Amino acid sequence: DSGVTQTPKHLITATGQRVTLRCSPRSGDLSVYWYQQSLDQGLQFLIQYYNGEERAKGNILERFSAQQFPDLHSELNLSSLELGDSALYFCASSVLSGTYNEQFFGPGTRLTVL
Amino acid sequence: GQQLNQSPQSMFIQEGEDVSMNCTSSSIFNTWLWYKQDPGEGPVLLIALYKAGELTSNGRLTAQFGITRKDSFLNISASIPSDVGIYFCAGQRTGNQFYFGTGTSLTVIP
Numbered sequence: 001d002s003g004v005t006q007t008p009k010h011l012i013t014a015t016g017q018r019v020t021l022r023c024s025p026r027s028g029d030l031s032v033y034w035y036q037q038s039l040d041q042g043l044q045f046l047i048q049y050y051n052g053e054e055r056a057k058g059n060i061l062e063r064f065s066a067q068q069f070p071d072l073h074s075e076l077n078l079s080s081l082e083l084g085d086s087a088l089y090f091c092a093s094s095v096l097s098g099t100y101n102e103q104f105f106g107p108g109t110r111l112t113v114l
Numbered sequence: 115g116q117q118l119n120q121s122p123q124s125m126f127i128q129e130g131e132d133v134s135m136n137c138t139s140s141s142i143f144n145t146w147l148w149y150k151q152d153p154g155e156g157p158v159l160l161i162a163l164y165k166a167g168e169l170t171s172n173g174r175l176t177a178q179f180g181i182t183r184k185d186s187f188l189n190i191s192a193s194i195p196s197d198v199g200i201y202f203c204a205g206q207r208t209g210n211q212f213y214f215g216t217g218t219s220l221t222v223i224p
Binding site for chain 1: 145147149154155156157158159162202204206211212213214215216217
C-alpha cells in the first residue's frame with residue numbers, strides 16, 4: 001500500500017458525460033501528479049500540482065481540468081467524454097522538497113466510456 | 115512531452131536467468147526511479163537513485179545511476195515467475211515533473 005488513495009476504483013459512463021476522479025496523497029506529500037494510461041500504453045503525464053498551485057502541464061486535453069485543494073487532495077475533471085478517454089487514470093504524490101523526491105502511485109481509477 | 119528511451123521493449127526469459135534493461139535520455143536528471151507495474155495496478159516503486167554513479171540493490175534487483183546522469187539500468191538476477199510485469203524507469207529534474215520511459219514488458223517462462 002503506497003498511501004495514495006484514489007476513488008472511485010471503477011467508473012462507467014456514456015459519451016458526452018462529465019466525471020470527477022479523486023486523489024488523496026500520502027501524508028506529508030505536497031505534490032500531486034495525474035497520469036493517463038491507455039491499453040498497453042505507457043504513462044502519459046497530464047498535470048502536476050504543488051501545494052495547491054499548478055506546477056507543470058503535460059498532454060492534458062482542454063476538456064480535462066484538475067485542482068488541488070487546501071487539504072492537498074486533488075480532483076481530475078473530465079468533461080464531454082469520448083470513447084478514446086477510456087483508460088486507467090493514476091494519481092501519484094511526492095514530497096518535492098530536499099533531495100529525496102520519490103513518487104508514489106495510487107491504485108488507479110479505471111474509466112470506461114460507452 | 116519528453117519521454118525516456120527504454121530498452122528492450124519486451125523480454126521473454128527462462129526462470130532463473132538474469133535480466134538487464136536500461137533507460138537513456140538526452141537530458142540530465144537528478145533522480146532516477148524504477149517501477150514495476152502489474153496489469154490493472156498502479157506502478158510500485160522498486161529502487162530510487164539520487165547520485166551519479168550510485169549503485170543500489172533491493173533483493174535480487176540492482177540499479178545504477180549513470181555517471182553522465184543521462185542513463186540508468188536495472189538488473190534482475192535469478193528471475194522468478196512473479197517478476198512478470200512491466201518495468202518503467204522515470205527521471206526527474208529538481209522540483210519538476212517526472213518523465214517516464216516507454217516500459218519493458220518482462221515474461222518469465224517457468
